[in-house]
Amino acid sequence: MSSLSILACGVHKSFGTGAQRTHILKSAGLGIAAGEIVFLAGPSGSGKTTLLSILGCLLTPDEGGLHVLGHDVGALNHAQRTAFRCQYLGFIFQTFNLFPTLSALDNIALSLVMRGLSAPQANARSLALLEQLGLQQRVHLRPAQLSTGECQRVAVARALANEPAILLADEPTASLDGENGQLVLQLLTDLVRQRGMTLVVVTHDHRIFPFADRIVHLENGRLIRASKPGDLANLSTPKEQRHERNGATVCG
Ligand SMILES: Nc1ncnc2c1ncn2[C@@H]1O[C@H](COP(=O)(O)OP(=O)(O)OP(=O)(O)O)[C@@H](O)[C@H]1O
Ligand SMILES: [Mg+2]
Structure with missing residues (x-):
């Protein structure tokens, strides 16, 4: 248990009531090891965001x-739960969610000041992160003055701060072109690995699959393991053969 960052077992989630009730997640289970980079893939509407919201303690499962x-x-x-989320979890969204009136630096520094850092400490840490993400020439620009790829890099810096x-x-690359998507994922996964963080990414974007340690496919409300990019053919093997006994497990 201690080597696992996340362990979800038998997760059910439905929306609506009565005849309108739709079961999105059906006994979905997943174990994610500390330091692992896991991508969640699956068709639109299959419940990827719902599952990510549950894993991120933003949404409560029915069971x-x-x-x-x-x-x-x-x-x-x-x-x-809110305090736990603030202390241990970070989020990156497709649409960045940056404050439009604040500079890149202030977007990051504000989140640190709100967590109790002094302004000089927050500025120093924000600046260092922006430099690591190659944005040292952009620190005083506001989101509207940045490219979409640069905005996403600011959002990455804020989430890491x-x-x-x-x-x-x-879907961190959904608003980006192929080249910027690769760049953002390269920077993100490098920084995550340096820090030993666990990363869970929902994506449709096959071009970024090589950055994952493991890709898990959401199918009919359950999770099915695909070990590595390019290994999606495994999805057609019997379910029992896909289960693993080590820390990084699909336990649907
Ligand atoms: N709060 C809600 N109330 C009702 N239905 C919802 C709610 N949230 C999600 N759903 C439904 O659950 C299903 C799964 O939604 P979800 O956003 O998790 O899918 P997704 O796999 O992330 O899709 P996409 O790839 O298009 O982002 C969808 O049919 C959606 O309409
Ligand atoms: Mg989604």
């Missing part, structure tokens, strides 16, 4: 257990 960093998330109340143990990204 099933979720342990994150050894904590039983189901046992936390709303306030405890608090040094979360786990980073969750929903």
Whole structure:
């Protein structure tokens, strides 16, 4: 258990009521090892964002257990869950969610000041991160003055700034062209590996699959393991053969 960052077992999630009820996740299970980079793939509407939101403690499953960093998330109340998320989890979204009136530097520094750092500390850490992401010439520009690829790099810097143990990204390359998508993923995965963070990425983008340690495919509300990029042919093997006994497991 201790080598696992995330362990989800028997997760059910449905939306709607009565005849309109749709079961999105059906006994989905997944174990993610500490430091692992896992991509969640699957058709549109298959529940990838729903699952990521559950793993990120933003959404509560109807049934099933979720342990994150050894904590039983189901046992936390709303306030405890929020505090847990702020302390240990970081998020990157497709549309960046940057403050439009703040510079790149201030977008990052603000999130650190809100977490208790002094302004000089927050500025120094933000600047260092922007430099690591190749944005040292862009620190004083606002989002509208940055390219989409640069905006996503600022969002990556902001998500990394608090040094979360786990980073969750929903379609982080969807707004980027192929070249910028590769660049952002290269920078993101390099920084995540340097820091020993766990990274979970929802993506449709096959071009970034090589950055994953493991790709997990969402199919009919369940998770099916594909060991490595290019290994999606494994998805047609019997379910029992796909289960693993080590820390990084699909336990649907
Ligand atoms: N709050 C909600 N209320 C009702 N239905 C919802 C809600 N959230 C998601 N759904 C439905 O659940 C299904 C899965 O949605 P989800 O956003 O998780 O899919 P996805 O795999 O991320 O799709 P995409 O690749 O298009 O982003 C969709 O049919 C969606 O309409
Ligand atoms: Mg989605």
